[in-house]
Amino acid sequence: MFKKVLVSDDLGCTNEGVLSVIKSLKIKHAEQAQYCDDACLKIKRTQLDLDPFDLFITDLSFVKDHREQKYTSGKELIIALKKEYPHLKIIVYSVDDRLQKVRFLMNVHQTNGYVCKGRQGLVELENAIHAVYKNEIYVSPQLKPALSPKNDLEIEDFDILLIKLLSNGLSQEEISAHFKNENRSPNSLSSIEKRLNKLRIQFKANNAIHLVAIVKDLGLI
Amino acid sequence: MFKKVLVSDDLGCTNEGVLSVIKSLKIKHAEQAQYCDDACLKIKRTQLDLDPFDLFITDLSFVKDHREQKYTSGKELIIALKKEYPHLKIIVYSVDDRLQKVRFLMNVHQTNGYVCKGRQGLVELENAIHAVYKNEIYVSPQLKPALSPKNDLEIEDFDILLIKLLSNGLSQEEISAHFKNENRSPNSLSSIEKRLNKLRIQFKANNAIHLVAIVKDLGLI
DNA sequence: CAAAACTTTACGGGAAACCGTAAGGTTTTG
DNA sequence: CAAAACCTTACGGTTTCCCGTAAAGTTTTG
Numbered sequence: 425m426f427k428k429v430l431v432s433d434d435l436g437c438t439n440e441g442v443l444s445v446i447k448s449l450k451i452k453h454a455e456q457a458q459y460c461d462d463a464c465l466k467i468k469r470t471q472l473d474l475d476p477f478d479l480f481i482t483d484l485s486f487v488k489d490h491r492e493q494k495y496t497s498g499k500e501l502i503i504a505l506k507k508e509y510p511h512l513k514i515i516v517y518s519v520d521d522r523l524q525k526v527r528f529l530m531n532v533h534q535t536n537g538y539v540c541k542g543r544q545g546l547v548e549l550e551n552a553i554h555a556v557y558k559n560e561i562y563v564s565p566q567l568k569p570a571l572s573p574k575n576d577l578e579i580e581d582f583d584i585l586l587i588k589l590l591s592n593g594l595s596q597e598e599i600s601a602h603f604k605n606e607n608r609s610p611n612s613l614s615s616i617e618k619r620l621n622k623l624r625i626q627f628k629a630n631n632a633i634h635l636v637a638i639v640k641d642l643g644l645i
Numbered sequence: 646m647f648k649k650v651l652v653s654d655d656l657g658c659t660n661e662g663v664l665s666v667i668k669s670l671k672i673k674h675a676e677q678a679q680y681c682d683d684a685c686l687k688i689k690r691t692q693l694d695l696d697p698f699d700l701f702i703t704d705l706s707f708v709k710d711h712r713e714q715k716y717t718s719g720k721e722l723i724i725a726l727k728k729e730y731p732h733l734k735i736i737v738y739s740v741d742d743r744l745q746k747v748r749f750l751m752n753v754h755q756t757n758g759y760v761c762k763g764r765q766g767l768v769e770l771e772n773a774i775h776a777v778y779k780n781e782i783y784v785s786p787q788l789k790p791a792l793s794p795k796n797d798l799e800i801e802d803f804d805i806l807l808i809k810l811l812s813n814g815l816s817q818e819e820i821s822a823h824f825k826n827e828n829r830s831p832n833s834l835s836s837i838e839k840r841l842n843k844l845r846i847q848f849k850a851n852n853a854i855h856l857v858a859i860v861k862d863l864g865l866i
Numbered sequence: 867c868a869a870a871a872c873t874t875t876a877c878g879g880g881a882a883a884c885c886g887t888a889a890g891g892t893t894t895t896g
Numbered sequence: 897c898a899a900a901a902c903c904t905t906a907c908g909g910t911t912t913c914c915c916g917t918a919a920a921g922t923t924t925t926g
Contacts (some may be wrong), residue, residue: 435740436767441658458764487763519656536851542708543679546657593855595882610904617884624884631912632883633854634814640861816912833875838914845914851915852882 425481426513426557428453428470432463432498433483433517438541442481443519445546449553459494460486464505471509479556480505481549484518484525499529506533513556517541517549522643526567537562582608583623586616588645591636596620647700647734647778649674649691653684653719653838654704654738660774663738666767666789668773681707681716685726690731696715700777701726705739705746720750727754734777738762738770744863747788758783804844807837809866810859817841 429451431442439456446454457463463482470476484498495501502514502587515537529535535599537552539545539562552560552562589599603611610616620632629635639645650672652663660677667675674696678684684703691697705719716722723735736758737750748787758773760766760783769785776783810820817837824832831837841853850856860866 433761434764435659435662436764437655437662437666437762438658439768440662440767441656441660443660444661444665489764541656543655543657543710546661550656590854591858593851593858595852597882600724612902614905614907615903618904620883621885630814631816633811633857636854636858637812637814637861640858818912831874835875835877836873839874841913842915 425449426451426553428475428477429479429481430455430457430463430466430477431481432457432460434458435483438483438517441546442549445553459491459493460498460501461493464495464501467509467512469511477512479513479515479553481515481517481553484516484520490616499525501527502528502535503533506535508617510534515536515539515549515552515556515562517545520643521564521567523567524644526563530561530563538564538567540564540566583619584644586619587623587636587639590620590632591640591645597620646670647672647774649696649698650700650702651676651678651687651698652702653678653681655679656704659738661706666771666774670771680712681719681722682714685716685722688733691713692733698733698837700734700736700774702736702738705737705741705847720746720858722729723750723756724754727756731755734758736760736773736777736783737768738769741864742785742788744788747784751782751784756842758804759785759788761785762788804840805865807840808857808860809854811841812861812866862864 429446431439431446431454433439433442433456436458439458439496443454443456455466455477457466460482463480467477467480482498482501486493486497488496495504498516498518502516505512505514511625513536517539519541521540526538530538536556538550539548542548542564548564555562563626586599592620594602594637597613600613600616601610603609603616610619620635624631624635627638629638636645649652652660652667652675654663654677655847657679660679664675664677670796676687676698678687681703684701688698703719703722707714707718709717716725719737719739723737726733726735737756738760740762742761744824747759751759757777760769760773763769763785773783807820810823811817815823818834821832821834821837824830824837831840841856844850845852845856848859850857850859857866
């Protein structure tokens, strides 16, 4: 079984809960961190040692506070860590069950597990730890569809950005100007209208307000 | 100190974390529930006994799943319990830090404590337990402003409803018609425009889309 | 009870969003 | 390499939103 585990979540209570599972698995050495940067530091420091952390369990969302942070989300930290230490096993433990995010972390960045916080969260986490130890990947049952390849009728980044700018109060004309500034194409007012029209249909929205509300509820922006 | 505590949160890991605090306070008897209805049942059952639960710590948001529930949120359950057992001490332990909600539960329904989940959550929870045991009320420091009386320049229900309808995709004209249907006044298109204008200024929004996005982020709708 | 203050409604003009059509580019494909 | 398919842009017309002003109605106040 894993020898040394790091658990990172901004909520102390969640760390406690996860640590109780770790303990029940007879893993001797476990630590916790409440900031991504702390977690990063702890991992980097021990990678040079004889017994580095061999499993990292992390939340994705970390509430900002007074402490300035280099990494402000679990996602960023995972990307950085996987680049530097591809062999470090990482399990995400998050309430965020959006398939996009799951797919991104699992497929693009080779994260080893993704467990949804939920009523069964701790049980699933235990299963995940066992699976990942056997070099398998693990995702919570409700996230399985995320990894099935057929499910790729995706919203593009462009669309997300577009809606995000809308939600920030920019008019379609301002968005067009903004895209022209950044040399991003398409950028004509007409294209933006067209894109929004497609999105409205896709999300069954009556108008732009409705669209933004729906997409916000889905957590896409 | 309290003799018998019930902890309720849909996330098992959070319950574990809270229970670890309870234990450290030498409270012998503690139980947990993952559904509001379960919590309710446990409390009701022991209220007739010699040693009923004398403290109830609960989350507010409970994710719905297959199990049909009478109470679907901590708020509803608290209201019901406080009506039936006014002397039962209740502490809210939630990520939700919206002042409106705090004020509602503390002032209107005599909840005894309100602790924000956060990095310091468990420490604050411990303080809350001590305070509540001494018949004081406790709210997390960042929520203090919620209870100061001056802070009552509230958004009216009308405004909330208005923005909600907007976010549901209704045009201003449709909203006017809708209000006329329900005999709610004011209901003219002009009044609705005026109201929205005021809200846009108040929330520093560029347009209606922006307004809806801001208000959604604040969690008011 | 009448003046003042406020709220609600009406209306008109300009801006932005919405919608269809069509022209000009680019990529795909036989 | 040319036809087809697709994407991007342009443009005009209609609807909705945004904003100011003013009239009508309601409440407050001396």
